Amino acid sequence: MTVASTNNEPGTYTQAVKALLLNRILLVLSFVGLFVAGALSLEKYLNIVLPCGEAHGCATVALHPSSMMFGVLPVAYIGLAGYILFAGLAIIRTITVPNGELLVKIGFYASIVGALYSVYLQYLSFFHIHAICPYCLTSAITMILTVIVYAMLNKTIGKEVVNSGDVSTLDMWLVGGLPVALIIGLTIMSGDKKTPVLGDASIKNPTYADLIPTNAKQYGPDLAPITIVEFADLCCPACQDKSPKVKQWVITHPGKARIIFRDFPLNMHPLGRVAAAIGEYAHEKGKFWDYAMSVMGLNRQPESAAEILGIAKSLGMDPDDIRKRLKNKVDPVYDRITGDLNLGHKVGVNSTPTFFILTKTAGNDQCGPKEIIDILNSDRYKKILAGNG
Numbered sequence: 097m098t099v100a101s102t103n104n105e106p107g108t109y110t111q112a113v114k115a116l117l118l119n120r121i122l123l124v125l126s127f128v129g130l131f132v133a134g135a136l137s138l139e140k141y142l143n144i145v146l147p148c149g150e151a152h153g154c155a156t157v158a159l160h161p162s163s164m165m166f167g168v169l170p171v172a173y174i175g176l177a178g179y180i181l182f183a184g185l186a187i188i189r190t191i192t193v194p195n196g197e198l199l200v201k202i203g204f205y206a207s208i209v210g211a212l213y214s215v216y217l218q219y220l221s222f223f224h225i226h227a228i229c230p231y232c233l234t235s236a237i238t239m240i241l242t243v244i245v246y247a248m249l250n251k252t253i254g255k256e257v258v259n260s261g262d263v264s265t266l267d268m269w270l271v272g273g274l275p276v277a278l279i280i281g282l283t284i285m286s287g288d289k290k291t292p293v294l295g296d297a298s299i300k301n302p303t304y305a306d307l308i309p310t311n312a313k314q315y316g317p318d319l320a321p322i323t324i325v326e327f328a329d330l331c332c333p334a335c336q337d338k339s340p341k342v343k344q345w346v347i348t349h350p351g352k353a354r355i356i357f358r359d360f361p362l363n364m365h366p367l368g369r370v371a372a373a374i375g376e377y378a379h380e381k382g383k384f385w386d387y388a389m390s391v392m393g394l395n396r397q398p399e400s401a402a403e404i405l406g407i408a409k410s411l412g413m414d415p416d417d418i419r420k421r422l423k424n425k426v427d428p429v430y431d432r433i434t435g436d437l438n439l440g441h442k443v444g445v446n447s448t449p450t451f452f453i454l455t456k457t458a459g460n461d462q463c464g465p466k467e468i469i470d471i472l473n474s475d476r477y478k479k480i481l482a483g484n485g
Contacts (some may be wrong), residue, residue: 111255115195118249120270122203123186125242127274129179132235134282136172142286143364146231153227156437159361159369161425162220171217175235178210182242190267195252204246211239224426225434301460302443307452308356309435313375313384316346316354321455321480324355324472327440328449330375331365335449336392338465342451343389345472352481357388359436360448367398369433373422374408376429383411455480 139146139158148154157163163171185203189196214236221228299306307325324342328335339357346353359375361368371391378387390407391398398404405415421427443452444462451468453461458476471477 111252115249115252118245118252119186119189119194120267121245122182122242122249123190123270123274125238125245126179126183126186127278129235129238129242130176130183130278131281132231132238133172133175133179134278135285136231136235137170137176138282138286139363140170140172144286146285148230153221153438153441154229154231155363156227156434156441157221157225157229157232158363159437160220160225160430160434161369161373161422162217162225175210178206181206187271190271195249197253200246200249200253204243204250207239207242207246211236211243214239220425224431226431227434227438299442299444302452304454306439306443307358307454309358313357313379313388314354315343315357315385317351318354320352320354321457322349322353322472322477323454324353325358325452325454326355326449327358327360327436327445327451329359329361329365329368330371330388330391331368331397332362332448333396334465336395338449338468339392340389342468342472343385345469349481357384358440359433360440360445360450361433361437362448365397367401367404370401370422371398371404372433373427373429374404374418376432377418377421378408378411378413380429381413383413386411387413453477 135146136158138144139154146154161167165171165174182203185199189199193199214232217232218236221232304323308323324346326339326342328339330336343355346355359372361372375384375388375391378384387408390411391404405418408418409415421429440450447464449465449468451461451463451465453463453471455477458480461471463471
C-alpha cells in the first residue's frame with residue numbers, strides 16, 4: 097500500500113502507519129470475538145457444555161432469559177453475526193483503504209451498539225444472575241476494546257489517505273491465518289462434550305444449611321427425620337419418571353419424610369427454563385406441587401410454552417399475569433432459578449434428577465434416579481422410619 101498525504105503537516109506518515117496498525121488490531125479483535133461468539137453459538141446449537149471453570153457460570157447464564165432476544169433468538173447468534181460484520185469490514189479495509197471513511201464509520205457505530213448491549217448483559221450477569229460466564233465477559237471486553245480502537249481509527253480519517261495496493265506479507269498472514277485458527281479452535285470446542293464431574297464441587301458434603309433455602313418448595317413437615325432434596329428439570333424424562341415416585345414415597349410415610357424441589361433446567365430441554373419460571377410463579381401462589389406433578393405427568397416434552405401455560409391456567413393461575421412476569425428479565429422468579437442453578441453447580445450436580453438425602457442421625461446420601469428408591473427402602477432408612485435411627 098502507498099500513502100498519499102492530504103496536507104503538509106508533519107507527522108502525516110505516522111498517521112498512515114497508525115491507520116494500518118489499528119486496522120490490524122481490529123481484524124484480530126474481530127476474530128477473537130468470532131471465536132467467543134462461535135463457541136457460545138455451538139453451546140446453544142449442539143447442547144454442549146463449554147469449559148467454564150469451577151463455578152460453571154456459563155450454564156447458568158445460558159439458561160437466563162437474557163441469553164435470548166425476544167425469547168426466540170439466542171444472543172450468541174446475534175453476537176456471531178456482529179463479529180462477522182466486523183471481520184468483513186476489517187478484511188475489506190485491509191485490501192483497500194484502512195481508514196476509508198464509510199467502512200470505518202459503519203464499524204464504529206456498530207461497535208458502540210454492541211458494546212452498550214454487552215455491558216448491559218454483564219450488568220445482568222453480575223447483579224441479577226449472580227454468575228459469571230468467562231466467554232460473555234471476554235466478548236464484552238472485546239467489544240469495548242473494539243470501540244476504543246475504532247475511535248482511534250476514526251481520528252485518522254481525512255488526515256491522509258492510505259491508497260490500496262499490494263497487501264503486505266503480515267496482512268496476508270492475518271487474513272489467511274486467522275480464519276484457519278478460528279476453524280481449528282471451534283472444531284476442538286465442538287468436539288468437547290464433557291460435562292462437569294462431581295469432583296468439581298466446591299461444597300463437598302452439603303448440609304441442611306447449604307441445601308434448604310428459606311421458603312423452600314417443600315412437601316412434608318419441617319421436622320421430618322428424612323429430608324430429600326431434589327435438583328430436577330420439569331421437562332427431563334428421567335425426572336418425569338422418578339420424581340412422582342419419590343413424592344409418593346414421601347406421601348406413604350407421613351410425618352417421617354419431606355421432599356424439597358430445586359430447579360436445575362438443562363440446555364437440552366428448550367422449555368425447561370420456561371417450565372421452571374412458571375413453577376416459581378406457581379410456588380408464590382401455593383400451587384407448586386400440583387403444577388410440577390401436572391407438567392411431569394405429561395411424560396414427554398411439552399409441545400410449547402402455551403401448553404405449559406394451559407396447565408397453569410387449569411390450576412387457577414392467570415396466564416396473562418404469568419406472561420407479564422416472565423417478560424421481565426429481572427423478575428424474582430429468575431433470581432430463584434439462578435440461585436438453585438448456582439447451588440447445584442457448587443454441590444456437583446451434573447445431571448437430573450440428582451437427590452441429596454439428609455438425616456440428623458444416620459448420615460447423608462447422594463444419588464441419581466436409578467438408586468433413589470432402593471436407597472430409601474434400605475434398612476438404614478427403615479430404622480429411621482421406625483423411630484430407631
